[in-house]
Amino acid sequence: xxxxxxxxxxxxxxxxxxxxxxxxxxxxxxxxxxxxxxxxxxxxxxxxxxxxxxxxxxxxxxxxxxxxxxxxxxxxxxxxxxxxxxxxxxxxxxxxxxxxxxxxxxxxxxxxxxxxxxxxxxxxxxxxxxxxxxxxxxxxxxxxxxxxxxxxxxxxxxxxxxxxxxxxxxxxxxxxxxxxxxxxxxxxxxxxxxxxxxxxxxxxxxxxxxxxxxxxxxxxxxxxxxxxxxxxxxxxxxxxxxxxxxxxxxxxxxxxxxxxxxxxxxxxxxxxxxxxxxxxxxxxxxxxxxxxxxxxxxxxxxxxxxxxxxxxxxxxxxxxxxxxxxxxxxxxxxxxxxxxxxxxxxxxxxxxxxxxxxxxxxxxxxxxxxxxxxxxxxxxxxxxxxxxxxxxxxxxxxxxxxxxxxxxxxxxxxxxxxxxxxxxxxxxxxxxxxxxxxxxxxxxxxxxxxxxxxxxxxxxxxxxxxxxxxxxxxxxxxxxxxxxx
Amino acid sequence: xxxxxxxxxxxxxxxxxxxxxxxxxxxxxxxxxxxxxxxxxxxxxxxxxxxxxxxxxxxxxxxxxxxxxxxxxxxxxxxxxxxxxxxxxxxxxxxxxxxxxxxxxxxxxxxxxxxxxxxxxxxxxxxxxxxxxxxxxxxxxxxxxxxxxxxxxxxxxxxxxxxxxxxxxxxxxxxxxxxxxxxxxxxxxxxxxxxxxxxxxxxxxxxxxxxxxxxxxxxxxxxxxxxxxxxxxxxxxxxxxxxxxxxxxxxxxxxxxxxxxxxxxxxxxxxxxxxxxxxxxxxxxxxxxxxxxxxxxxxxxxxxxxxxxxxxxxxxxxxxxxxxxxxxxxxxxxxxxxxxxxxxxxxxxxxxxxxxxxxxxxxxxxxxxxxxxxxxxxxxxxxxxxxxxxxxxxxxxxxxxxxxxxxxxxxxxxxxxxxxxxxxxxxxxxxxxxxxxxxxxxxxxxxxxxxxxxxxxxxxxxxxxxxxxxxxxxxxxxxxxxxxxxxxxxx
Numbered sequence: 001x002x003x004x005x006x007x008x009x010x011x012x013x014x015x016x017x018x019x020x021x022x023x024x025x026x027x028x029x030x031x032x033x034x035x036x037x038x039x040x041x042x043x044x045x046x047x048x049x050x051x052x053x054x055x056x057x058x059x060x061x062x063x064x065x066x067x068x069x070x071x072x073x074x075x076x077x078x079x080x081x082x083x084x085x086x087x088x089x090x091x092x093x094x095x096x097x098x099x100x101x102x103x104x105x106x107x108x109x110x111x112x113x114x115x116x117x118x119x120x121x122x123x124x125x126x127x128x129x130x131x132x133x134x135x136x137x138x139x140x141x142x143x144x145x146x147x148x149x150x151x152x153x154x155x156x157x158x159x160x161x162x163x164x165x166x167x168x169x170x171x172x173x174x175x176x177x178x179x180x181x182x183x184x185x186x187x188x189x190x191x192x193x194x195x196x197x198x199x200x201x202x203x204x205x206x207x208x209x210x211x212x213x214x215x216x217x218x219x220x221x222x223x224x225x226x227x228x229x230x231x232x233x234x235x236x237x238x239x240x241x242x243x244x245x246x247x248x249x250x251x252x253x254x255x256x257x258x259x260x261x262x263x264x265x266x267x268x269x270x271x272x273x274x275x276x277x278x279x280x281x282x283x284x285x286x287x288x289x290x291x292x293x294x295x296x297x298x299x300x301x302x303x304x305x306x307x308x309x310x311x312x313x314x315x316x317x318x319x320x321x322x323x324x325x326x327x328x329x330x331x332x333x334x335x336x337x338x339x340x341x342x343x344x345x346x347x348x349x350x351x352x353x354x355x356x357x358x359x360x361x362x363x364x365x366x367x368x369x370x371x372x373x374x375x376x377x378x379x380x381x382x383x384x385x386x387x388x389x390x391x392x393x394x395x396x397x398x399x400x401x402x403x404x405x406x407x408x409x410x411x412x413x414x415x416x417x418x419x420x421x422x423x424x425x426x427x428x429x430x431x432x433x434x435x436x437x438x439x440x441x442x443x444x445x446x447x448x449x450x451x452x453x454x455x456x457x458x459x460x461x462x463x464x465x466x467x468x469x470x471x472x473x474x475x476x477x478x479x480x481x482x483x484x485x
Numbered sequence: 486x487x488x489x490x491x492x493x494x495x496x497x498x499x500x501x502x503x504x505x506x507x508x509x510x511x512x513x514x515x516x517x518x519x520x521x522x523x524x525x526x527x528x529x530x531x532x533x534x535x536x537x538x539x540x541x542x543x544x545x546x547x548x549x550x551x552x553x554x555x556x557x558x559x560x561x562x563x564x565x566x567x568x569x570x571x572x573x574x575x576x577x578x579x580x581x582x583x584x585x586x587x588x589x590x591x592x593x594x595x596x597x598x599x600x601x602x603x604x605x606x607x608x609x610x611x612x613x614x615x616x617x618x619x620x621x622x623x624x625x626x627x628x629x630x631x632x633x634x635x636x637x638x639x640x641x642x643x644x645x646x647x648x649x650x651x652x653x654x655x656x657x658x659x660x661x662x663x664x665x666x667x668x669x670x671x672x673x674x675x676x677x678x679x680x681x682x683x684x685x686x687x688x689x690x691x692x693x694x695x696x697x698x699x700x701x702x703x704x705x706x707x708x709x710x711x712x713x714x715x716x717x718x719x720x721x722x723x724x725x726x727x728x729x730x731x732x733x734x735x736x737x738x739x740x741x742x743x744x745x746x747x748x749x750x751x752x753x754x755x756x757x758x759x760x761x762x763x764x765x766x767x768x769x770x771x772x773x774x775x776x777x778x779x780x781x782x783x784x785x786x787x788x789x790x791x792x793x794x795x796x797x798x799x800x801x802x803x804x805x806x807x808x809x810x811x812x813x814x815x816x817x818x819x820x821x822x823x824x825x826x827x828x829x830x831x832x833x834x835x836x837x838x839x840x841x842x843x844x845x846x847x848x849x850x851x852x853x854x855x856x857x858x859x860x861x862x863x864x865x866x867x868x869x870x871x872x873x874x875x876x877x878x879x880x881x882x883x884x885x886x887x888x889x890x891x892x893x894x895x896x897x898x899x900x901x902x903x904x905x906x907x908x909x910x911x912x913x914x915x916x917x918x919x920x921x922x923x924x925x926x927x928x929x930x931x932x933x934x935x936x937x938x939x940x941x942x943x944x945x946x947x948x949x950x951x952x953x954x955x956x957x958x959x960x961x962x963x964x965x966x967x968x969x970x971x972x973x974x975x976x
Contacts, residue, residue: 096544102545
């Protein structure tokens with residue numbers, strides 16, 4: 001069965017449809033692999049028993065017209081799943097079992113997939129290393145004591161480590177693309193409004209998007225096709241014509257114009273990142289596309305802008321975790337005392353830090369100087385992209401300014417941690433789609449990713465570019481199974 | 486326009502103070518479902534039975550605007566002669582409280598759905614215009630119940646998320662009487678529009694009252710205090726009276742007034758400090774990222790405008806012109822939409838040969854008295870407009886006298902009986918046959934010869950005696966006018 005876990009989603013779907021494999025075979029294989037992989041700490045909650053039952057049920061009456069027929073899948077623990085504990089990586093939701101399903105996961109189950117379990121993540125998706133989770137840090141399958149990135153660290157680890165064929169994460173400032181880059185997999189952050197936010201534990205509402213994480217671009221396209229839908233339950237969901245992303249996938253990108261933004265050549269960026277980027281430019285040219293130097297002048301303001309907007313929204317979004325209605329409650333002398341103890345004990349340090357930043361920037365007297373100004377800069381950043389897209393079809397950048405770092409390396413230096421998101425954050429601020437694909441290794445043999453940023457609603461285009469480049473790059477992830485005893 | 490003697494002023498020694506009042510009225514939108522969820526809004530339901538996952542702020546739940554509530558707010562704006570903003574923004578007002586599940590209230594801060602408008606008040610000394618600053622939509626909070634248990638507070642989220650319109654007036658009101666008229670006018674307009682039921686007992690209409698005082702003739706405003714959440718007109722008036730006097734006393738003592746939020750204690754009839762400006766909440770308003778700015782088209786607004794019924798001011802004008810009513814009568818009839826409806830139905834049912842004055846007198850007299858004594862609204866009137874109209878016509882065409890009509894009316898109340906039938910069954914029809922009446926009067930004059938002579942000798946008071954005798958003999962049914970005529974002729 002060991003070869004099952006090595007198959008891509010596309011292959012698994014094919015084999016189930018051809019009846020070469022049953023859902024039970026596939027589900028068993030991934031459960032088996034997951035059970036052997038406890039050391040990765042990728043799961044917060046598993047649902048293996050009922051996954052197997054569902055697989056058996058599927059096999060009794062298989063509906064092979066579905067897009068994910070009997071495919072087992074674990075998802076980030078930020079998606080509310082009916083009757084399955086959903087924690088957002090936080091103590092404050094440690095006992096929370098939703099009575100409802102997020103739209104994105106509902107779409108997945110409606111296409112025949114089966115829930116394996118809920119994957120670890122940074123607490124409320126706040127982090128870049130999966131070290132802020134109440135349920136402990138996640139190990140990277142790439143190397144022991146290496147972070148898988150964050151906040152979708154459990155998701156990245158689970159896909160790279162072959163605990164699940166594909167998964168979904170969420171991306172507020174890079175939480176899909178950065179861990180994808182760190183673990184040598186593909187991760188897509190869709191256009192804001194492409195995937196419903198209904199039922200996803202909110203971090204920063206104007207930035208949050210769910211997206212697919214997969215071993216390859218085709219799998220990513222297929223999963224994106226399943227999760228992207230117009231949803232009237234989310235007022236920011238957009239009703240646009242969605243493609244059959246996997247069917248329409250092509251490696252023909254001849255004549256496409258790809259922008260290379262000079263502002264992404266940041267101070268202190270390791271040479272190997274610059275080299276990777278140059279290699280990427282060459283791949284683009286090899287595919288018959290053209291690269292054009294462009295300028296995104298406000299790029300350097302993106303990170304400070306993000307660290308005002310995101311905490312501001314988070315400070316308000318997380319106000320509902322107050323010990324009154326659900327979740328963790330500490331005993332207190334009175335209401336205020338209960339609030340203070342519940343939130344002090346229920347939230348970790350990073351979440352508290354961001355709540356405090358957010359509360360500060362929204363305070364009267366500071367609102368204009370911080371929040372309002374940040375909103376204006378956000379508009380400028382978006383304008384930069386709009387301007388660039390008059391000349392180019394997509395933009396190529398490195399995904400991260402470095403490869404994965406060691407667990408504990410940056411925990412005491414939040415700013416250095418935040419700097420990790422420098423290339424991904426502008427994309428969220430502008431509401432654009434961005435995809436990270438594995439493109440090489442650094443000197444230590446750790447994966448490095450390249451990011452392709454597209455026009456709004458133009459996921460097909462960046463998937464095509466990624467697909468064409470993937471073929472040229474021919475990346476092989478070096479997974480040694482170090483954690484398997 | 487206001488006459489000097491009717492001004493509301495507070496007098497201290499040689500000083501006179503004017504009171505300046507502005508109201509923030511919270512009117513519950515008449516809607517079957519909440520502002521951002523599909524939960525029901527019925528009053529008096531079992532606690533926590535009208536609560537959705539959105540209302541209880543479960544993780545990942547998102548607000549979706551209820552279009553009907555938007556329409557209701559725009560209609561109200563039209564009724565207040567106000568500017569409708571085609572683009573408005575929902576903001577989050579952040580604060581912690583046990584009955585505020587989200588930790589913020591979704592409201593409109595900078596860009597409300599309705600801008601400046603005005604309402605006209607009919608005061609005894611003339612009309613008064615009150616400016617409307619704005620109207621915005623917002624969610625109500627839940628209810629904390631502190632008195633069910635000595636240790637614990639219980640929370641009922643049925644109200645959580647119910648749509649409210651906050652209607653902010655300009656500081657144009659100058660007396661408790663004007664506040665009374667203003668609230669009644671707002672209530673009347675909204676009830677005409679069907680946008681708020683105006684039921685103050687059920688909390689559908691409440692107000693925060695801003696009060697300041699200034700020396701008479703001064704143009705500058707004094708420091709204001711806000712009296713929170715007052716839920717009856719009487720309490721508003723009492724609170725203003727108390728608060729204005731408190732502020733005047735402070736000024737007279739040479740002290741300053743602190744800008745603060747106060748509560749009105751209905752038992753002690755006094756206001757007391759709730760929190761000072763320094764302790765004021767920092768609500769950290771910012772645009773709700775879960776909701777896009779609310780945009781409405783010109784067409785959308787126009788369609789709503791076409792849907793606006795005749796409002797009290799126009800109705801009043803029409804009643805005066807069409808029915809020749811006095812301004813006073815018209816006011817009484819139009820102030821409540823159900824009264825106006827009843828009146829117009831009576832007018833319609835009376836047919837061609839109608840006596841509108843008589844109908845008005847009977848509505849404001851007999852009908853109101855009965856409703857009052859039974860504690861009923863006119864919409865619950867035991868006498869239908871149709872039967873009421875028949876009764877008025879019976880008086881008008883001389884079938885029964887006004888006096889008999891009162892008897893008939895009392896009989897009608899029980900089961901909304903047809904007055905025509907009552908008159909027939911009880912034989913209450915007026916005797917208007919001159920021959921029969923002449924015979925009857927001849928007999929009375931015969932039986933009272935001496936009194937008839939006295940009358941002829943000049944004791945004119947005795948005329949009344951003969952009328953009385955004639956009415957008595959006819960069992961009250963004789964046509965009084967005919968009796969008069971015949972008696973005059975015969976005596």
